[in-house]
Amino acid sequence: MPLVQVTTQESHLHATPSQADYDLFYASRDGDLEEVKWLLTTTGVNVNCREGFRSLSPVMAAADRGHRDVVKLLVKEGADVSLVDEDGYNILHFACIGGDVETVKFVLSLNVVDINSRGGGSRTPVMRAAWSGRRDVVELLVKAGADVSLVDVLGYNTLHWACLGGNVETVEFVLSLNVVDIDARTNSADTAAVMARGWGHQRVVQLLSTEST
Template sequence: MEGNMAAVKRILAEGRADVNCRVKGLMCHWWTGSVTTPFTSPVMEEMWRRLTTSIDNTLHFACNGGDVETVEFVLSLNVVDINSRGVWSWTPVMTAAERGHREVVKLLVSEGADVSLVDVDGDNILHYAFIRGDVATVKFVLSLNVVDIDARNNIGLTAADMARLGGHKEVVKLLEPCFHVM
């Protein structure tokens, strides 16, 4: 916290700190969105460069927190693939969409996030935007005109089906002009 780079490098070199710690380590700050100025210091940058995980990575956690500046910082390190897969094969943009963080979704898309990917359940970014029921995020994802609104996941549900199940009537209304009555 004091910005002592020499001490950080010494502690990391001696193996006395686990930067991948999930409970009390750095990842918790990303998850809760509690990252503040000290966490974007050169010391934190050094620690994030060493951080590796086989599950959700720093970008997933930053997207979950929803702070655009934090996501920009993680992207600036160039150590995480923007389309990396985390738990259940979620991508960072799926995480941001599921949490209703439209500005983070927009940033990731502008940086090249692939919105056509699906997770292990066959859900795409539109499914996640509809799960949250955040109208602004759904409108943005729909405006991309990339994701098939009729795409079904592995159990046969469309994004609209998921919104209906979640009681998100305003989001379902967005698709009404898309349905054709026979």
């Protein structure tokens, strides 16, 4: 199946949700599978409703919290996984932040969202996973074709984001790929080590120091 362009569906971003829509959104966010089932079968709920200042859909909210069963149910019931929020993030970005590997696998299996799609600030899903310290998700994405050499609007690459997150195992994995220059600089001329030090991630600083010698 060819990838499709993700869309905000502007006409629905600011539509006023019904009470049932609100209930669906929060049940999805909280992972209440039985409540989601009930709402989908007994109310006139909009499975692609939007809630909050970022206009997340229920399936985005479920993915963000790693509620795999809810994500699968919503997709089965017609959730549009090509949608993006007001910042441009799609369901894959949210699944990567949520960190549930099986949810990410499921989203990838739909073949709808580009694995290197750009969200807010031109950030890719693998950048979001690295920042969140989701080492297993980063590895999965790389095996599936994620490009860790890409940079966002600030000049941050996946290594920079991993160092900001401070998860040593994630940083080690990104370094092991031998794709990103350990001394690569952002638009403000910061290296990964400078960023890790600035956020107090001393173990990451030590790792980078060892790797650069």
